[in-house]
Amino acid sequence: MDLLARDEEILKTAEGWRRDGxxxxxATVVETWGSAPxxxxSNLVIDEEGNFLGSVSGGCVEGAVVAEAIDVIEDGKPKMLEFGVADDTAWKVGLSCGGTIRVYVEKVD
Amino acid sequence: MKLSILSALNTERAARRAVIVVTDVESGVQRLVKAADVANDPLADTLKARLRSGKSGMAETGEGRVFLTVHVPPPRLVAIGAVHISQALAPMARLLGYDVTVVDPRTAFATPERFPDVPLIAEWPDVALPPLNVDHYTAFVALTHDPKIDDPALLHAFERGCFYIGALGSKKTHGRRVDRLKGQGVSDADLARIHAPIGLSIGAISPPEIAVAIMGEITATLRQEPRQSPDARR
Known part of the structure; x- marks a missing residue:
């Protein structure tokens, strides 16, 4: 996993993966509160097998976003995810920095 | 996101043109607005402000609550002078996300051995700079200490509206530079844009420390001052 990938690599990769079928x-960070990483x-691109490039949280919640993204790829409906310290009951993951982030996940079609 | 939008986005980014993607996060409806088309968009005022700040974010609009993904070109660094400081500056700037080019007509300095993996142009500024399409999203540093090389390069940076222009040299050296450039008709406003002595005042001594001071100052300029879109400048 390359968390330091640049935006243009992430978006080009998204296009390339889609063109490969x-x-x-x-996934895009759309809102942050407090100290968000x-x-x-910020973008994360995910394929149907769970391969990904980029970062929405510097490693804290990528695993959960990838799992949700695979659902989005299957049913085609965009999703809004929220992560924060208070959400560990819902997601089993959270941001150790104490911030909250909202992540929009959409299918590339 | 439709593949056609993603593809257009990548094309605009590759050409270093600013672009905004407007997403209705409820419905998923999305459109791409090129910088050149912003003035004719229903959200023109909001989008113009976003292009200036370069910041993505949610916005309340006449179209409802939308997410605006603002893509401004990745910053570039053009360093005049294949000197010690540039050897430290180039990898540091790349780590910070800048596309780096080093220009120095002195072939003894501009060698690939000294600058592995860095685009290096061993030509005078008047030959090297025009093809680089130096723009508003470019940080420009003149580091040779040689007026024959630095001065024409600085003239080019003024003309292209670089967001950061820095020049190496003490206050005294800079005073002489200001006199020379004034003599060439450079305006006071342009002269005031030169950061000199270059870099944040952190007591830097070694070339890598000076590179840190320079990248700190460039970062501060990029992030703290409002960015102007190129069309607002000209």
């Missing part, structure tokens, strides 16, 4: 989802607009 893979199911692809794009990655800024609004």
């Amino acid at each position: 893979k199911g692809v989802a794009l 990655r800024p609004v607009g």
Whole structure:
């Protein structure tokens, strides 16, 4: 996993994977509160097998986003996910920095 | 995101043109607005402000609550002078996400051995710079200490509206530079844009420390001052 991948590599990878016929989802940080590890607009691209590039949280919640993204690839409906310290009962993961982030996950079709 | 939108987005980014993707996060409906088309968009005012700040985010609009993904070109660094400081500056700037180019007509300095993996142009600024399409999203540093090389390069940086322009040299050296450039008709406003002595004042001594001071100052300029879109400048 390459958390330091640049935006253009992430978006080019998303396009390339889709053109190769893979199911692809794009996750984007759309809102942050408190000390969030990655800024609004940060991207993570995920394929149907769970391969991914980029980062929405610097490693804290990528696993959960990847799992949700695979659902989005299957049913085609975008999802809004929220992660924060208070959410560990819902997601079993959270942000150790104490911030909250909202991540929009959409299928590339 | 439709593949056609993603593809257009990648095309615009590759051409270093700013672009905004407008997403209705409830419905998933999405459109791409190129910088050149922003003025004709229903959300023109909001989008113009976003292009200036370069910041993505949610926005309340006449179209409801939308997410605006703002793509401004990745910053570039053009360093005039294949000097020691540049050897430290180039990898540091790349780590910070800049595309780096080093220009120095002195072939003894501009060698691939000294700058592995860095695009290096061993030409005078008047030859090397025009094809680089230096733009507003470019940080420009003049580091040779040689007026024959630095001065024409700085003239080019003023003309292209670089967001950061820095020049190496003490206050005294810079005073002489200002006199020379004034003599060439450079305006006070342009002269005031030169960061000199270059870099944040952190007591830097070694070339890598000076590189840290320079990248700190460039980062501060990029992140703290409002960015202007190229069309707002000209």
